[in-house]
Amino acid sequence: MTTNVLDLVVGEIATDSQWSAENDKYIVFVDDVELDKISIFDEDTAFMFAGDGNLIQEWKNKIADESIFDDELNYGNDDIVIEVCVVDMESKEILAVKGGESHGDIARFAGTGTYFAMPCWKQNSCAKTAVRTAIKNDKYSGGEVKYIEFDSRLNNIKNMKTISDVNREIHKRGTVMNRSNGTIIGKLNDGVIVNLENTTSANDAQSFIDDVVAGKIHVTAPSPSMYAPWTEDEKAELSSALKKIFAKKQAKRGKMALI
Numbered sequence: 001m002t003t004n005v006l007d008l009v010v011g012e013i014a015t016d017s018q019w020s021a022e023n024d025k026y027i028v029f030v031d032d033v034e035l036d037k038i039s040i041f042d043e044d045t046a047f048m049f050a051g052d053g054n055l056i057q058e059w060k061n062k063i064a065d066e067s068i069f070d071d072e073l074n075y076g077n078d079d080i081v082i083e084v085c086v087v088d089m090e091s092k093e094i095l096a097v098k099g100g101e102s103h104g105d106i107a108r109f110a111g112t113g114t115y116f117a118m119p120c121w122k123q124n125s126c127a128k129t130a131v132r133t134a135i136k137n138d139k140y141s142g143g144e145v146k147y148i149e150f151d152s153r154l155n156n157i158k159n160m161k162t163i164s165d166v167n168r169e170i171h172k173r174g175t176v177m178n179r180s181n182g183t184i185i186g187k188l189n190d191g192v193i194v195n196l197e198n199t200t201s202a203n204d205a206q207s208f209i210d211d212v213v214a215g216k217i218h219v220t221a222p223s224p225s226m227y228a229p230w231t232e233d234e235k236a237e238l239s240s241a242l243k244k245i246f247a248k249k250q251a252k253r254g255k256m257a258l259i
Contacts, residue, residue, distance in 0.1 A: 001029060001140035002050050002221040003113025004037060005127040006085055008092045008106045011150030013038055013048050014127035016113065016135055017143030019166045021212045021219045026205045028174045028188065028212055031143030035161040037221050038148060039063050042249050046148060048085040050099060050110045051226035053219035055082035057163035069246045073238075075230040083110055083223050086241050089150040095241035098234050099225035111223045113141040139182040140222065163219060171213050176205050 001020040006013050015037040020029035039047040039060050047063060049056045055076055062068035076082055083099030085108055100110030101118070109118050113134030121130035131145045148155035174188040185205050186193040191213045193206055211217045220226065 001027070001142075002037070002111030002223055003117050003131045003134035003138065003141040004048050004050055004085075004100070004108075004110040004221075004223075005117050005121060005130045006048060006087065006094075006108040007121065007125070007127040008087075008094070008108075009125065010127070011089065011092045012127045012147060013046055013087070014131045014145055014147040015048065016111075016131055016141040017146050018141055019053060019170070019219050019221060020140070021170065021217045022179060022222070023208050023211075023217060025179055026185070026208045027140070027177045027179050028170055028209060029140070029142065029177070030166065030169045030174045033161050033166045033169045034158045035163060035166055036146045036157050036159050038146060038155075038157050039159065040148065040155075040157065041245065042252070043153065044088060044090055044248065045095075045245050046087045046089055046150075048087070048110070050083040050221045050223035052076055052080045052082055053163045053166060053221065056221065059084070060159070069242055075235065076226075078229055080218070080220070080226055081228065081230060083226055084238070085110070086238065086245075087150075088245075089148075089153075092150060095244060096234075096238040098230060098238070099223055099228070110225075111141065111221065113138040114224075139177070166219050167213075167215070170219065174209075176209065 001018055004015045018029050018031050020027055037049045041063050086096040087094055100108050101114055102108050116134040116137040117130040120133040128145050128147055135141045171191045176185040176193055178185055186196040
């Protein structure tokens with residue numbers, strides 16, 4: 001469902017592209033909807049996301065219109081939050097972080113695929129390879145590997161869709177999985193489970209799908225720490241980071257005005 005890797009040695013972020021929704025019994029997921037777990041601001045700052053999909057979309061919108069520097073942010077609630085790692089790509093410096101796991105001060109990992117991605121990265125020192133390894137081994141990560149390389153800014157980030165599109169694609173072509181054993185129950189066609197692999201679970205799972213389609217269960221980029229509320233220190237760190245990013249943007253605009 002999610003594997004995020006930040007490599008500060010080479011300077012790169014890589015993630016999977018799967019989104020999902022779940023309850024205590026079932027998971028429904030969809031790959032390659034072109035809503036990426038990475039956002040770029042002003043070419044210099046990268047935001048790597050996990051957690052609640054609605055909140056990720058809300059923050060992406062605020063980054064795009066720059067209201068993230070002015071508006072009060074919604075961090076989530078006691079049930080589920082947004083995770084973020086904010087990175088200055090020029091200096092290869094983490095400006096703020098919520099959630100995930102670190103490998104010293106040179107790499108960070110987030111999502112259900114961390115268990116597979118971290119040892120792979122330690123061996124290969126490649127964020128993309130680490131995500132591919134997680135996708136092969138973690139039943140809950142998938143899709144195209146999305147990335148941005150800091151030095152060249154080479155990337156395949158599109159962000160052409162929204163979380164509403166993700167919900168529509170789940171409704172249209174999602175895959176339903178049994179959470180306890182990872183077996184596929186069936187595929188969705190306009191919100192109905194078809195191509196059944198397990199008819200016994202189908203009726204029960206359909207009720208779950210109906211709740212997802214109705215918006216009662218949010219789509220997420222799941223990560224174990226998305227259930228831990230933000231601390232005041234984490235909020236203060238992010239606020240400080242956003243002030244630095246905004247000041248850098250303003251300074252750049254000032255220089256351009258003098259040209």
